[in-house]
Amino acid sequence: MFTRNCLIFTRNSHRWVKPNGHDTGIKVFNCTARTKVPLIVKNKNLVTWYTCGPTVYDSSHIGHASCFVKLDIIQRLLRHYFNLNVVTVMNITDIDDKIIARANTAKVPPKELAKKFEAEFWKDLDALDVRRPDCVLRVTENMDVIKNFIRELIDKGKAYKAGDNSVYFDVGAYDNYAKLQNIGEDAPEPSKFKKSKMDFALWKAAKPGEISWVSEWGKGRPGWHIECSALAGHVLGPEIDIHAGGIDLRFPHHENEEAQSCARYCRPQWVNYWLHTGHLHLKDSQKMSKSLHNTISISSMLEDTTAPAFRMACLMSHYRSRMEYSNEFVITASKVLQNYINFVDNCQNYLNGYLKADVDNDTVSKLVVESANKIHSALIDDFNTSEVISTINELISAVNSILHSSRTDLCDTKSVAVIAASNLVSSTLNMFGINVNKKQSSVCDNYVEVMNILNDFRQSIRQLGISNKDKNVLELCDKVRDNLKSIGITIKDHGKMSSWS
Known part of the structure; x- marks a missing residue:
């Protein structure tokens, strides 16, 4: 804890609070518990999910694409495989230091710049076949909600107005900081205006000539972390089932969200499950980031590959794992996808009599049952899509081997198990957002x-x-x-x- 005399910071031993409600049968990794835990939602007919949206000051890149595609896959599974009614909420940060700086450079109003890049963001999500959130909340349209949240923290003694006219969250007045990630043992020294360098801005005092909003603490605008807490809590309440974003948001953004929300609602736990997607790296490079100037825009990527192929690439790695983006990786994913399309066609050709094969119905039926069981086991194990892809590959290899054992003296009896195998492959991929029944769907x-x-x-x-x-x-x-x-x-x-x- 923080003490004002010696400023010593000791990391507490935090315990994840197991929620009450519907046990989905899924195990997910929980960064508070540091292990996989049962996914229990308050109500299977109303699962609350909040995703951190973009700060719209530039084009979205393929690092964002991998995050949103992976989260879209999980949401599809929860809805269509586990039969949960998931309600999704996302914020749009349409005012920020980066937006202001970029707008000043472009000599356009910040609102105009944000509107342009938000429209581009939604266009990119549509191109990637990512379902839009059920509820979208923009920061500039919800200032009163954010200011009310800050006021309650001040009234509870968890925040203070500093000498620079900004309002800060008092980390020292909160007992459970560093819940999501170990941030070290040594206390930071106090800064000029803040009680501790760990304290973070809830309301940033306006600079001369800068866009601002009037508040009881003076003109200014919200800090980054308070936006998500205020907007998510405003719609979803004091307890949220799932909160998602990239792994780079776990600290400080999600840590600070959890701290200020627990402080406001007087709860030991605000979010029951944090889901974090792994970084996307360029081959032989570091993490992709706008600040590192090493990004590839989503629209540029889709000139070289297809949205289904990129989705397949995301499926081939675990959502929490690092992805390495390269031409070779995308080509591999495209070939895997084409292999699945060819398999479904082969099964149809067998049914239509184009392929003559000596198929043992019981053998293929057993393969289908075993594969379905493996797929289920992988999906309830922290949404392990890479294991599902491996299982599908094994099934296709085995059935293709049988289908290509050509015979000319066979009767016209067909094995329905071959169609069952095709259905398992196509229905599983359809749950992930990939349609391999091209002949039936797109022609x-x-x-x-x-x-x-x-x-x-x-x-x-x-x-x-x-x-x-x-x-x-x-x-x-x-x-x-x-x-x-x-x-x-x-x-x-x-x-x-x-x-x-």
Whole structure:
């Protein structure tokens, strides 16, 4: 604790408070408990989730993309796999030192700059197929909410107005600081205006000519940390199920949010579960950050790859793990995604009679059951999507091996287990936000009919070429196949029959 005489800071032994409510059966890593704990929500029909939104002073980069895509995947799982009614809230920081500085450089009002980059942010999320939050709260539209929060902290003796006319949270008046992350044992020395260097601004006094709002403490604007606490608490109340963001926000942002919220609501715990996504790094580089000037914008990334491929890359690593972004990694993710699309097509080709295979229904059924059980075990283990991807890869490899054991003397009996395997793969990926049923979902009916006619015609010509041993005709057929492949349509020849995807 902090003492005003000797200024010694000793880290307390914090205990995570297990909430009462509905046990989801999921284990998640809890940074307060320092281990995986049961995910228990107050009410399965109203799960509260708050995500720290962007400070809109510049374009969002792929580090932001990996965070929001990973959180979107978890939200989809909670909704569609675990059948929870998740209500999501996000803030938009539309006034900040960086916004003011960038606006001054661009010689535009801060409000205009923030509005521009917020619109770009939503456009990027839509392009990534990230579901928008149910409730969006902008700082500039909720000043009274923020000021009321600060006033209550002052009234409770947890905050004070300093000589610089700013208001600070008094860390020394709060017993449970350093709950989310160990920040060391030595006490910081007091600063010129603050009681301790650990104290953080709740209300920042305005500089001459700077945009500001009137308050009982003088003109100014909110500090960064108070925004999220005030806005989240205003909508979701004094206890929140899940609060999410990147790992870089755990300290000081989330630590300070938890401290001031617990102090205001007089509770030992404000957020029951903090979910933090790992950093995204460029290959052979450090963490991606605007301040390091090493960012790649989301729009630039999507010129080189697709949103489903990037989502697949996010799935291939655990949400808490560091991701290394490179062209090779994206290519690998694209190939994995294409492999899944091809597998679903192969299963359909088998059903349609294009593929003849000696399939043991019981063997494939057993593979499907085992894979489904492994997928469930991985998902309840801190949303381990990388393990799910490994399981899907193993299932596809095994079933493909069976499907390509071609026989010409087989009867027309089909193994329904093959379709069950295809359904498991496509439904699992669909929960993650990836649709591999391209033929059924993204192609209009007329286009399908045209492709069927073209495919049948080419195969008829090809059979004539084979019968007459006419190399010129066969080369023309190959050219049609190659030209179609260049625009994303794959034709596969299976003896006297051909299929397309």
